[in-house]
Amino acid sequence: MTNDATKVTNHEMQRLQAEFDKSRGFHQLPFPPNAIDHKHPLSFADKLSMAEFAAIGLGGEVGELLNGLKKIRRNLAMKGIETVDPQSLLEEVADVYSYLLKLGNVLGHDLEVAYLEKMCLNLSRFPALEQGQQPTFIIAGPPGSGKSSVSSALEKMNRKGRTIYIEDFSQNPFLLDAISQGRSVFESQEWFIEKVRSFLARRSSEKSVIVIDQSPLAIPLVYGHDFYVGSILGRSDYLFHLHNYLRLHGEFERAVSSISTIYLTADMDTLMHRCSAKGFVDRDWLVRIVERFHIIRDLSEVCIDTTGMSLDEVVLRVESLIED
Numbered sequence: 001m002t003n004d005a006t007k008v009t010n011h012e013m014q015r016l017q018a019e020f021d022k023s024r025g026f027h028q029l030p031f032p033p034n035a036i037d038h039k040h041p042l043s044f045a046d047k048l049s050m051a052e053f054a055a056i057g058l059g060g061e062v063g064e065l066l067n068g069l070k071k072i073r074r075n076l077a078m079k080g081i082e083t084v085d086p087q088s089l090l091e092e093v094a095d096v097y098s099y100l101l102k103l104g105n106v107l108g109h110d111l112e113v114a115y116l117e118k119m120c121l122n123l124s125r126f127p128a129l130e131q132g133q134q135p136t137f138i139i140a141g142p143p144g145s146g147k148s149s150v151s152s153a154l155e156k157m158n159r160k161g162r163t164i165y166i167e168d169f170s171q172n173p174f175l176l177d178a179i180s181q182g183r184s185v186f187e188s189q190e191w192f193i194e195k196v197r198s199f200l201a202r203r204s205s206e207k208s209v210i211v212i213d214q215s216p217l218a219i220p221l222v223y224g225h226d227f228y229v230g231s232i233l234g235r236s237d238y239l240f241h242l243h244n245y246l247r248l249h250g251e252f253e254r255a256v257s258s259i260s261t262i263y264l265t266a267d268m269d270t271l272m273h274r275c276s277a278k279g280f281v282d283r284d285w286l287v288r289i290v291e292r293f294h295i296i297r298d299l300s301e302v303c304i305d306t307t308g309m310s311l312d313e314v315v316l317r318v319e320s321l322i323e324d
Contacts, residue, residue, distance in 0.1 A: 010101075010112035011235075017101040026102075029053050050106045058099035065092035113228075113235070116242040117221060123246070124217055124299050128253045133207050136256040137322050140215035141264035142293045143286065144274035146306045146314055150264065151213035153315045154322075162322075164211040165199045167192070178227075179280075185227050186237040190244065192219045197248050200255050211322065215261060215296050216252065220245040222292045226285075262318055263300035265290075266307040 021027040028036050030053040036046055068089055075081040104111040139147045148166060155164045169175055174188035196216050203210070224241050227233035233241070266274070271290065272283060280286070297303060302321060306314050 010115070011110055014101050014104055014111060017098060018105045021102060021105070027105075047106070051103065054099060054103040054106050058096065058103060061092065061095040061099050065089065065096060068092055110235070113238065113242075116239065116246070117225070120217060120221055120242060120245055120249070121295065123249045123253075124259075127259070131253060131257050132255040134203070134210050134256045135258045136210040136212065136260070138212045138215050138259060138261045139264065139318065140218065140261050140293075140296050140300065142271060142290045143278075143280060144271035145264035145266055146274070146311065147213055147264050149311055150315050150318055151211065153311060154211060154319065157319070161208045162211060163203055163206065163208045165196065165213060167195070167214045178232075179282075179285075182227075182232040185233045186241070189219060189224050189227070189233070189241055193241075193244055193248055197251060200251055203255070209322070210256065215299075216245070216248060217299075218293065218296055221295060222289060226288055226292060260321075261296070261300040261302075262321055263297045263303045264306050264314070265293075265297070265303060266305060270307045 018027065025033040028034075028050070030049055031046070036042060042050075068085075072084055075083065100111065104114070139151055141147045151164055151166045154162075155166065169192075172188055172191050174184035174191055177183040178185040178188040193216070196212070196219075199212075220242050224233060224238060228235070228238040268283075268287070268290065271286060272281070275281065275286060304314065304317055
């Protein structure tokens with residue numbers, strides 16, 4: 001028999017905290033009980049005050065945890081006493097956790113989703129200590145930036161000791177329905193992840209330089225995030241998607257020795273013109289995607305604005321970076 005308590009998630013813990021706070025009149029602090037219940041929706045100032053109160057409470061609980069550790073350290077230094085009251089410390093940790101849950105509720109954010117998204121980002125920000133043998137260059141950028149055209153041109157150069165992965169979205173059997181109708185989104189996203197995984201698995205024993213068309217991180221944190229925020233991708237599917245990317249990145253790290261990201265971009269009119277030629281003409285969607293791609297841009301060593309540049313010019317610039 002399975003104990004249902006083992007299935008409790010952070011999402012459910014947030015709900016439990018919200019129910020507790022409301023039943024005790026804590027949910028509207030620092031306002032008096034029922035003082036803001038009639039306000040729909042809450043003003044920005046009200047939400048800010050509630051977030052500030054929760055953050056202050058969080059700081060107070062962290063202070064109590066630190067004070068407990070201080071006493072342990074002091075007893076060790078002054079008296080040579082090596083004693084720890086784990087129950088007391090755990091109670092303080094639980095208080096910290098409760099205020100994190102409360103703050104997540106006040107801000108209206110799912111902490112489990114936020115944590116996994118940040119972990120996906122941190123894997124790219126902080127390289128692993130143990131790495132593989134293959135130096136890797138990622139050519140990243142929003143739709144229309146020229147990354148696939150550049151990757152294809154690099155492939156035609158047929159440089160010895162170089163392996164190139166090109167993201168051929170036209171082969172994705174789910175993509176059109178995902179973009180146009182919001183159907184098969186989960187399958188579409190997983191298709192991209194499995195393509196990258198298959199590419200890496202086939203070359204795990206090679207020592208060649210790897211060039212990847214598109215940052216794998218964009219699959220969950222740009223496109224997946226946009227689908228999730230737009231309520232097109234369900235929460236459980238998005239969580240599965242994030243976990244799957246974390247596993248993929250672990251496999252990625254075991255294969256590569258270094259990762260350098262070359263970010264391509266262009267002005268919005270240029271991106272729209274190039275995307276229109278491929279059948280993508282939703283400007284609002286593209287604006288959202290470009291804005292979200294800033295998280296990839298911030299991780300990049302080099303940014304190339306391809307507006308007004310010929311393909312040959314961009315290819316030569318990227319080739320020089322890879323050769324260096």
